[in-house]
Amino acid sequence: MNTLPPVVHVAVQRPFYSTLDYSYDPTQGSIPLGSRLEIKLAGRTTVGVVMGSSPTPTLADPKKLKAITRLMDNEPILDAHLVELLDWAAKYYHEPIGEVVFTALPSLLRQQRPLNLPIWWQLTATESPTELQRAKRQLALYEWLKAQGGYVSEDAVAAWAGNGWRVTMRHLEAKGLVASTTLPPAPLEHIATAPHLTLTPQQLATIEGIQHAITQAELKPTLLHGITGSGKTEVYLRVMAPILAQGKQVLVLVPEISLTPQLLGRFRTHYPHERMVCLHSGLTDQERLQAWLQAQQQQVRIIIGTRSAVFTPCPNLGLIIIDEEHDLSFKQQEGFRYHGRDLAIKRAHMLNIPIILGSATPALETLHNADSGRFHYFHLAQRPGTAKPPSVQLQNIRGQTLRSGLSSTTLSMIKDTLARQEQVMLFINRRGFAPLLMCSSCGWSGQCEHCSANMTYHARQGKLICHHCSVEKLVPEHCPQCGHHHLVTQGQGTERLELVLSQTFPTIPIIRIDRDSTARKGALAERLQQVHEHPTAILVGTQMLAKGHDFPNLTLVVVLEADAALLSSEYHARERFGQLLVQVAGRAGRSDKAGQVIIQTNHPENPALVTLLAQGYTLFARQLLEERRRWHYPPFGYQALLRANAPELNDALDVLDKMAEHLQLFGLGGVILLGPTTAMLEKRAGRYRTQLLLQSANRKALHTLLNYLTHTIKQLKFPANTRWSIDVDPLDLT
Structure with a gap:
């Protein structure tokens, strides 16, 4: 036995x-x-x-x-x-x-304590049966529960009913009149139903096509490629309707916490009778747990969240939607380096349910999947109503005298726009006052002691702050190297632009939106509210402003310092530049007023920039895809990045040297090793960073090699205080 x-x-x-x-x-x-x-x-x-x-x-x-x-x-x-x-x-x-x-x-x-949630009691019948007339105590408890709205905690029941209430409640439960649950009900806010928008013929055809595609026996993902302002959210809302009517749940993933309140508002006004929850990093631990459990117990049918919400338990999941699917925020860059979009696609495949990926600027991998027939493809090329895509103007600033990065032509156009009582957005992807503080006498610059990077000057705080490791120090009164008292700044950030614009346009509200100005809880919502309250205003911000926001009175967008990404050696940089430029430009002219976009550049003849503006994002993206095909870069090949870091550079290189030698002894099987080498940002937070790129035309060969490495890694002896990681399908090689 x-x-x-x-x-x-x-x-x-x-x-x-x-x-x-x-x-x-x-x-x-x-x-x-x-x-x-x-x-x-x-x-x-x-x-x-x-x-x-x-x-x-x-x-x-x-x-x-x-x-x-x-x-x-x-x-x-x-x-x-x-x-x-x-x-x-x-x-x-x-x-x-x-x-x-x-x-x-x-x-x-994750903690070492049981999940002891309080018990709530819920009415499951609207009318009491006649036999309760002879059970006075049961009838009284039933009527009290009904008067409380149908959901009451055990503590409240005990306080009202006194001793012996459990016996009475069990009798009601046996008769099917009440049921217990471990969660309070998800709040159902009383919001007036928004009038349904009139759809364009293109939207109607797209909705019909998607609904047909997601009812097929053999499902595949759907790419909804719609220009900014084309009404992708309205398509999501209509496609969800039959899924919700079947009693199923819908999971909606968005890239940024800043988008969740706005999107939640749209969903609540469209589905005022549906309970829904938001999952994002702004919640307390208790709020996140409660939302997670409400989804698990099917108290809510619409779940909106950022990257990690892909793991939310939804027992009756019927549809997944990924808004702004191209966004880099879906990729976790520390710890467990997963991609939320890719895991959502895998989850949908496992459950055999539909998934919709929406974007005005699809990721190259997603566009390639659509081109090759692995994804359904639908295109929204028009804005509803009289709204038209903005006109885009390249402004050559080579040799011009600029005022904090602004040309005289740009300042004149800003003045004209404000005179029409409209809004202007200035976009620069750099926060702080200036990226460099230096001595005009000896050339000293404020470099971070812990990183191979300059510290950014933040004038309001009187500090130098490293945007890589967050180390701060007070601005010196004189040069630490030669004692000279004249320290100067070079370049500009959002803070400097805000100051210059407030001096130039003293009566106009200047609303700065970046990580510094929105660090306090609720600050972002306050600033977005200010944008809607001031029809004449200047918005200054980073890429936080580029994603999904709808500002009806914004008619002029100015993009500053557009050249850095075009000249980067990182092969993802031009794709991200194109996506960001299209997204930023899409904030202009979203109502019936004409929109205009100015791009200040020193390289107006750049081929990628010319293609993007003359022929649009799709042809720009396909041009980049053709370049990647020649180099066997993703999606035409597969990559993994081995990273190591240590207090000493040689120790970090030693880790990857040993890994490379170990893999070569096993046999590379067609996998190419590039490196080891130092990372583009060689030092960060006091540790030197190195990397080894693995590239292969065969995904199975790459994963076989990585599997061998992880299962034999203990055989290798690394220097003390070194760390290493694996990043499969890396999106950041810096």
Whole structure:
């Protein structure tokens, strides 16, 4: 007779590339998949999540198998689908399984305490049956619950009903009149229904085409490519309707927290009777947990969130929408380096549900998938009503005298726009007052001691701040090198532009929107409200202003310092430049007023810039795709970036040298190794950064090599205090 104990495979928050096995006593009940356990690891108690089970242990000596300490919750926190998705993600991104699983959980579920949520009681019938007339206590409790709105916490029931209330409540539960739940109801705000917009023929045809595509037996992702202001959100809202009518859930992913309130408002006015939640980094731990659990228990059917919301448990998920699918914010750049868009596509495929990717500037990979027939493709090329795309003017500033980066022609156009009582946006992707503070006598500059970069001068705070490691120091009164008192600035940022414009246009509100001005909670919403309250205003900001915002009275957009990305050696830079330029330009002329965009440049003849403006984003993107095809860059090849960092440069290089040698001994199988070399930003936060790029025309060969590396990495001895990471499908090679 087999007396060996059954085994559960447990993911723990440690750098292990496989699960750990623990035994349990089957007489105490089964251990469901996705449950949290308390276990002993290296003499300490910790939390684990069950990723699978076996009827018998696989260890040669079962006596060495430790037993679980206890089951932490009554119900699993992850369903079978999410367990499968997370297991796939750990394998694809070559990340320790525990790091992946615990990244997906709200922080309160990573802690070593049971999920003891208060019990709420909910009415499940609108009318009391006649037999309650003879059960006075039950009738009284029922009528009180009804008067409270149908949802009441156990504490409130006990305070009102006194001793013995549980017996009475159980009688009502047995009759099917009430039910218990561990969550209060998601709030249903009383918002007036917005009048449905009149759709353009192009929108109607697109909605009909998408609805036909997502009802096919064999589904594939849908790309909705719509110019800025073409009404993509309205298409999302209409396509969702039949999904919601079937009682299913819809998950909407957006790239930035700044977009969630605006999008949530659109969704709430269109679906005022639907409960919905937002998941983003601005929530408290308790708020995030509650929203997560409301989605898990199907109290809400519309879930809107940023990147990590892709892991939200939605047992009845029927549709995923990714707005601004091209945005770099969907890619996690630290820790578990996943791509939210790609994981959403995988999740939709696993569940065989439709997924819609929307953008005015699709990522090259997405556009290539549409061109090759792997994605459905729909194009919105017109703005509704009388709104027209803005006219775009290249302004050659070579040799001109500029005032804080602004030409005399630009200043004149700003003045004319304000005279018409319209709004102007000045876009510069650099916050602070100036990127460089230097001594005019000896040439000293304010460099960061911890990074190979200059510190940015922030005039209002009187500080130099490193935008790479966040180190701050007060601005010196004189040159630290020669003692000279005349320190000067070079270049400009949003803060300097704000100052110059307030001096030039003293009666006009200047509204600056960047990471500094919106750091306080609620500050972004306040500033966006100011934009809507002042029909005549100047907006100054970084790429926070470029994404998804609708400013009806904005008619002039000025793009400053557009050249840096065009001259970058990083092959992703031109794609991002094109996307950002189109998105920024799309803020102008979104109502019935004509919009105009000025791009100040020293290189008006740049071929990529000429193509983008003369022929549009699609041809610009296909030109970049053709270049990538020649170099076998993604999406025509596959890449992974091995990174290492250490306090000493030679130690960081040594890590990757050993990895490269280790991989070559195994056999590269057609994978090309480029490096090791120093990163473009060689030093950051006191640590030197190096990288080794792996490139292959064959995805399987690349992943075979990475799998070998992660499972044999312990054989390599690295210098002390070094760190390394793997980035699969990297989007930032700096």
